[in-house]
Amino acid sequence: MKARVHVMLKTGVLDPQGAAVQHALGALGFAGVNEVRQGKVIELDLADGTSEATINEMCEKLLANTVIEGYSVELL
């Protein structure tokens, strides 16, 4: 089975990567870019029957820094 995990900085946490991308898009002539936030996507190929609870545990323990990042799990 496959799962996809999104890890994004929480709202209110400064995102310098996103700000750099926003600035660069403006410099390239793309108008109307109001905000950019950049995060990680992690695609996992897991043994069949792995529960969503296990994947959440992986996020809590390793994949996300839950002090500043939020995550969402999507089973594919």
Next chain:
Amino acid sequence: MKARVHVMLKTGVLDPQGAAVQHALGALGFAGVNEVRQGKVIELDLADGTSEATINEMCEKLLANTVIEGYSVELL
């Protein structure tokens, strides 16, 4: 309007970040992790009416390195 762009290394391109995550999950005691691929997710807040073609152009010019990375655009 909002759009989400996924940027992943193409199949066959070595993904050392993903391999490190896979190894670390094993070391933490999570069994059955067959493969991990890590990529970027970029959330854009754009002016209303921005076309998908424009977002594809942003990907080609800045967001993805199309030599080694593929991207997908999702309008939210």
